[in-house]
Amino acid sequence: MMASMKQSQLFTKTRKEAPRDEEARNAQLLIRAGFIHKEMAGVYDLLPLGLRVVRKIENIIRDEMDGLGALEIQSSALQKKEAWEQSGRWNDEIVDNWFKTELKSGQQLGLAFTHEEAITSMMKSFISSYRDLPIAVYDIRTIFRNEERAKSGLMRGREFNWKALYSFARSKEEHDTFYEKVKDAYLRIYEKLGLGGSTYLTYALGGSFSPYSHEFQTLSEVGEDTIYISDEQHIAVNEEALNEEVLKDLSLSREELREAKAVEVGNIFSLGEKFSRALNLTFKDENGTEQFVYMGSYGIGITRLVGVIAETMSDERGFIWPESIAPFQVHLLVFGENDTLRIEAENLYHDLKNAGIEVLYDDRSARPGEKLADADLFGIPYRVVLSERSKEQGGVELKERKGDEVEYIAQDRLLAELQQRIETI
Amino acid sequence: MMASMKQSQLFTKTRKEAPRDEEARNAQLLIRAGFIHKEMAGVYDLLPLGLRVVRKIENIIRDEMDGLGALEIQSSALQKKEAWEQSGRWNDEIVDNWFKTELKSGQQLGLAFTHEEAITSMMKSFISSYRDLPIAVYDIRTIFRNEERAKSGLMRGREFNWKALYSFARSKEEHDTFYEKVKDAYLRIYEKLGLGGSTYLTYALGGSFSPYSHEFQTLSEVGEDTIYISDEQHIAVNEEALNEEVLKDLSLSREELREAKAVEVGNIFSLGEKFSRALNLTFKDENGTEQFVYMGSYGIGITRLVGVIAETMSDERGFIWPESIAPFQVHLLVFGENDTLRIEAENLYHDLKNAGIEVLYDDRSARPGEKLADADLFGIPYRVVLSERSKEQGGVELKERKGDEVEYIAQDRLLAELQQRIETI
Numbered sequence: 001m002m003a004s005m006k007q008s009q010l011f012t013k014t015r016k017e018a019p020r021d022e023e024a025r026n027a028q029l030l031i032r033a034g035f036i037h038k039e040m041a042g043v044y045d046l047l048p049l050g051l052r053v054v055r056k057i058e059n060i061i062r063d064e065m066d067g068l069g070a071l072e073i074q075s076s077a078l079q080k081k082e083a084w085e086q087s088g089r090w091n092d093e094i095v096d097n098w099f100k101t102e103l104k105s106g107q108q109l110g111l112a113f114t115h116e117e118a119i120t121s122m123m124k125s126f127i128s129s130y131r132d133l134p135i136a137v138y139d140i141r142t143i144f145r146n147e148e149r150a151k152s153g154l155m156r157g158r159e160f161n162w163k164a165l166y167s168f169a170r171s172k173e174e175h176d177t178f179y180e181k182v183k184d185a186y187l188r189i190y191e192k193l194g195l196g197g198s199t200y201l202t203y204a205l206g207g208s209f210s211p212y213s214h215e216f217q218t219l220s221e222v223g224e225d226t227i228y229i230s231d232e233q234h235i236a237v238n239e240e241a242l243n244e245e246v247l248k249d250l251s252l253s254r255e256e257l258r259e260a261k262a263v264e265v266g267n268i269f270s271l272g273e274k275f276s277r278a279l280n281l282t283f284k285d286e287n288g289t290e291q292f293v294y295m296g297s298y299g300i301g302i303t304r305l306v307g308v309i310a311e312t313m314s315d316e317r318g319f320i321w322p323e324s325i326a327p328f329q330v331h332l333l334v335f336g337e338n339d340t341l342r343i344e345a346e347n348l349y350h351d352l353k354n355a356g357i358e359v360l361y362d363d364r365s366a367r368p369g370e371k372l373a374d375a376d377l378f379g380i381p382y383r384v385v386l387s388e389r390s391k392e393q394g395g396v397e398l399k400e401r402k403g404d405e406v407e408y409i410a411q412d413r414l415l416a417e418l419q420q421r422i423e424t425i
Numbered sequence: 426m427m428a429s430m431k432q433s434q435l436f437t438k439t440r441k442e443a444p445r446d447e448e449a450r451n452a453q454l455l456i457r458a459g460f461i462h463k464e465m466a467g468v469y470d471l472l473p474l475g476l477r478v479v480r481k482i483e484n485i486i487r488d489e490m491d492g493l494g495a496l497e498i499q500s501s502a503l504q505k506k507e508a509w510e511q512s513g514r515w516n517d518e519i520v521d522n523w524f525k526t527e528l529k530s531g532q533q534l535g536l537a538f539t540h541e542e543a544i545t546s547m548m549k550s551f552i553s554s555y556r557d558l559p560i561a562v563y564d565i566r567t568i569f570r571n572e573e574r575a576k577s578g579l580m581r582g583r584e585f586n587w588k589a590l591y592s593f594a595r596s597k598e599e600h601d602t603f604y605e606k607v608k609d610a611y612l613r614i615y616e617k618l619g620l621g622g623s624t625y626l627t628y629a630l631g632g633s634f635s636p637y638s639h640e641f642q643t644l645s646e647v648g649e650d651t652i653y654i655s656d657e658q659h660i661a662v663n664e665e666a667l668n669e670e671v672l673k674d675l676s677l678s679r680e681e682l683r684e685a686k687a688v689e690v691g692n693i694f695s696l697g698e699k700f701s702r703a704l705n706l707t708f709k710d711e712n713g714t715e716q717f718v719y720m721g722s723y724g725i726g727i728t729r730l731v732g733v734i735a736e737t738m739s740d741e742r743g744f745i746w747p748e749s750i751a752p753f754q755v756h757l758l759v760f761g762e763n764d765t766l767r768i769e770a771e772n773l774y775h776d777l778k779n780a781g782i783e784v785l786y787d788d789r790s791a792r793p794g795e796k797l798a799d800a801d802l803f804g805i806p807y808r809v810v811l812s813e814r815s816k817e818q819g820g821v822e823l824k825e826r827k828g829d830e831v832e833y834i835a836q837d838r839l840l841a842e843l844q845q846r847i848e849t850i
Contacts, residue, residue, distance in 0.1 A: 009494060009496070010496070011496065011557065011560040013550070013551055037550065039501045039503065039504065039505065039543065040503070043501045043503045046498060046499035048496040048497060048498060048562075051497055051498055051499050054499070062426065066426065066427050071436065071473040072476055073471060073472055073473060074471035074479070074586075075470050076464045076468045076469065077502070077567060077569075078468045078524075078583060079464065080465050099527075099534075101526045101536065103583075104572075111526065123436075125438070125462065126438055126459075127436075132436065132438075135436040142499075142501075142567075144502075144503070146529055158503060158528075161499075
């Protein structure tokens with residue numbers, strides 16, 4: 001993936017209209033901007049601009065996972081039936097969103113929608129003593145879920161990019177310490193993605209060892225979940241968990257909560273001994289006694305995040321990507337075919353690029369209106385225009401996608417100005 | 426993925442014996458070293474050390490693809506039946522190594538084993554005029570092939586990492602120019618992987634427009650192919666293509682060729698109008714006439730390369746990774762529990778790490794013999810040992826995995842010495 005590039009090299013085209021069979025606004029916009037291509041409902045290819053956004057999100061997540069001391073692996077998508085039978089999840093009546101396939105021999109296989117069974121089973125090769133613990137591993141890959149309906153674009157995919165983290169501890173106490181660190185890491189991830197203000201640690205049903213489990217919900221009008229927010233604590237309670245016990249536990253009253261629509265953008269689970277018992281993953285403790293490993297699992301839907309951000313950080317003209325995940329940092333546009341201007345634009349492009357700024361340079365022979373419309377649609381944070389008019393005003397025109405203000409800046413001051421503004425992640 | 430790490434953080438363990446059901450030497454070694462975990466025949470998880478090797482290979486390939494001006498995308502694994510019916514490849518009698526699955530609605534889907542159909546179909550959204558061409562896109566992802574037998578470890582997987590490149594041109598001439606560039610890029614890739622000397626551009630059957638197609642074959646005793654090598658030209662002819670016409674075309678005589686076993690590590694195809702006709706991918710030329718797009722496809726099996734390198738760059742003690750793809754550049758070992766030594770080792774680790782060297786630091790409380798055996802098995806190019814004995818000899822012991830010579834170097838000279846030796850990729 002090139003750090004900077006010319007727009008004439010980009011094969012994708014923007015479109016005025018979204019395809020008719022696409023109902024979700026996020027996918028409509030992403031298709032119109034040429035960030036994704038629809039293979040079928042719930043299945044999208046990531047095109048160059050979309051893949052750049054996904055890679056940046058992945059790297060933000062990766063940094064936080066590394067910070068937790070977790071090691072990255074690549075799990076397989078094809079999974080054996082046996083481990084899933086041991087945990088009782090192979091049956092379609094228990095898990096109804098499986099894709100299944102089979103070997104030539106007729107042996108049935110599952111297409112991973114999560115990896116608790118596979119990784120618990122794998123860890124039997126590596127865990128035998130208390131000295132081997134704690135362990136945390138993570139995996140960033142595409143996952144498959146056979147959704148009956150997939151009408152929400154990237155927010156509910158049949159095939160999607162996903163980060164999963166699995167932890168293995170000696171005791172509930174050791175697990176709890178790690179779990180709290182993951183919670184903090186997740187909050188930092190949403191913060192870095194520009195979703196800090198609109199994302200809430202949310203109390204939901206499903207806890208095996210407490211009255212609730214934790215998930216992370218981002219406000220969105222098209223969200224499938226209803227949450228009840230405490231602005232004071234910046235936390236929320238999922239509708240399903242809104243009961244007296246949970247409220248009391250959180251020292252909240254119904255009156256101080258406000259209702260909102262939201263999308264689940266992450267979840268963290270204490271699994272306890274559920275999978276280690278089912279698959280017999282044990283370790284010898286300091287007294288030589290066999291104990292079951294205490295586990296946790298923690299997910300983030302990466303392409304779902306792209307969908308949520310597309311929904312919530314966009315206007316009628318297009319995306320307004322946060323700097324941390326925008327496909328490029330700077331969109332450089334040149335107007336007209338004047339040779340001198342073209343040479344100056346080319347030089348600016350090389351100067352910015354060589355300074356380590358990620359630039360998309362619109363060098364096409366298109367009309368100014370078309371270039372400006374594409375720039376708004378792409379939503380790259382800083383737009384720089386070089387034109388006859390900008391020259392008359394003293395240099396280049398600089399505009400941030402998120403604002404309305406247009407400034408004119410001398411060409412030899414542009415680099416320093418951009419370096420000052422662009423956040424270092 | 427952390428640049429450097431301590432071995433005590435690594436959850437994988439080395440084993441003296443390979444699992445009984447694993448017949449292939451590459452997988453035996455990779456499992457023994459904890460680089461991979463076997464899910465089932467032909468399906469492996471990449472563990473931290475194995476994933477590091479794969480990522481480095483991917484990045485070497487990525488650089489060369491970027492250099493060709495190709496843009497990276499992420500294609501979906503789930504594919505619709507229709508496009509494959511149009512090209513005539515859906516039928517199991519035509520393609521016998523499909524994995525298929527289905528939606529809840531009963532609609533059949535394929536699991537991608539290649540993407541000609543999907544990407545040709547996608548390009549219909551972006552190609553309409555000669556001005557839109559040429560285009561090249563590439564994709565690095567896991568691919569599925571329902572192999573009847575999978576006994577060759579990573580050399581023939583049912584699920585494996587794969588790079589595919591697809592090119593779209595206005596004419597055979599435009600295509601041919603790009604095709605030649607890809608050929609050169611492939612040769613550079615094998616060179617960077619340390620396989621330059623043992624990999625041959627090989628003439629094989631299957632060309633639609635010439636008496637042969639091209640593939641790349643790496644010498645290996647366990648290879649499934651037989652090739653005939655011209656040492657003078659550093660090219661080869663695949664057994665199946667060893668006929669008078671091909672020999673004449675290459676100005677070769679049977680006498681000058683030597684027979685060898687080899688593994689196909691890449692292939693490049695001129696597809697011509699095969700897929701553009703089947704899926705009706707056309708463009709208007711400069712005269713306004715509709716023409717079919719001229720296509721090419723180019724593959725490299727990434728995990729297969731790991732298998733080939735594991736087979737061919739290893740000895741009875743373990744791997745001998747080339748520097749460009751070794752999981753780390755330096756393996757730092759400390760012997761004993763002496764506090765002063767431990768502090769010195771810790772300082773060395775930080776010095777090397779801060780200088781940008783990728784270090785695996787064996788900080789475990791294991792016996793020297795165990796640490797040395799693991800170091801040989803892992804096959805990291807530079808081994809540095811700090812011990813009472815090395816101190817007596819004036820510093821640390823430095824040994825390259827590929828040689829036998831042991832040198833003693835003052836600690837304060839180690840960094841400079843390593844920087845001088847380690848190739849900058």
